[in-house]
Structures are given as C-alpha cells and as structure tokens.
Amino acid sequence: MKSKSSNNWVISVSPYLYPVIKDHGHLYLNFERVRIETFISVMQCSTCGSLGHTRNHCSNTKACIRCSSTDDHDRTSCNPRCINWITQNARFRSGFPENHGCRDKNCPVLIQFIKRTIDRTDYGR
Numbered sequence: 001m002k003s004k005s006s007n008n009w010v011i012s013v014s015p016y017l018y019p020v021i022k023d024h025g026h027l028y029l030n031f032e033r034v035r036i037e038t039f040i041s042v043m044q045c046s047t048c049g050s051l052g053h054t055r056n057h058c059s060n061t062k063a064c065i066r067c068s069s070t071d072d073h074d075r076t077s078c079n080p081r082c083i084n085w086i087t088q089n090a091r092f093r094s095g096f097p098e099n100h101g102c103r104d105k106n107c108p109v110l111i112q113f114i115k116r117t118i119d120r121t122d123y124g125r
C-alpha cells in the first residue's frame with residue numbers, strides 16, 4: 001500500500017467486524033488510487049440476528065443467536081444455524097452453508113453483505 005496523501009480512507013464499522021475487514025482487505029484494492037471517505041455501517045440486529053436493521057427496528061421474536069430458532073430450547077447445546085443464510089439463499093439462490101451461528105464473523109452472508117455495502121457506496125469515480 002502506498003502512502004500518498006491522496007489515499008486517505010476512513011472506514012467505520014462495528015468493532016467486531018474488524019477481523020472480517022482485515023481478512024478481506026483485498027476488497028478495497030480497486031479503490032487504491034481513489035480518495036475515499038467511506039462510512040460502512042453494517043447493521044446486525046441483536047434481537048433476531050438479521051442483517052440490515054437494528055433491534056430498534058425489529059418486529060421479530062428474539063431468536064437464539066446460535067440456531068436462529070425462537071423456540072424454547074437449550075441455547076448452549078443447539079446446532080448452529082445462520083438465520084441470514086435462509087434469507088440470502090432464498091433471495092439470491094446462493095449456496096451458502098447454514099452450519100454456523102448468525103453471529104459468526106466468518107459468516108459468508110455477512111462477508112457478502114459487507115461487499116455489497118461497499119459496492120453500493122458511490123465513490124464519485
């Protein structure tokens with residue numbers, strides 16, 4: 001990475017996403033020569049685990065953060081199942097795996113969501 005003054009980036013995300021951004025740093029390579037001030041806010045609901053809204057705007061029942069089930073069950077021993085996998089595969093016919101919790105930092109849906117958030121941002125190129 002060159003350190004010209006024209007390469008200023010400001011990226012603001014939830015602290016727990018930093019490892020994801022770091023691991024996927026190549027996402028930003030396209031923008032290397034462009035001055036960017038970007039605020040990427042990736043929202044994840046702490047009530048239902050869905051991406052794209054916060055619990056203040058959630059009308060869903062509080063779901064298990066491991067298996068996304070709203071049933072009464074032992075939430076420490078259930079099988080991980082990502083709620084975002086369900087919506088994502090239904091909408092985009094993608095083949096994401098479901099066998100991780102919806103707070104998993106390596107959730108492919110989460111990573112895809114971050115990518116799309118970046119792609120949607122207009123950098124004025």
Ligand SMILES: [Zn+2]
Binds near residue numbers: 054
């Ligand atoms: Zn929600």
Ligand SMILES: [Zn+2]
Binds near residue numbers: 074
């Ligand atoms: Zn569960």
Ligand SMILES: [Zn+2]
Binds near residue numbers: 102
């Ligand atoms: Zn997931």
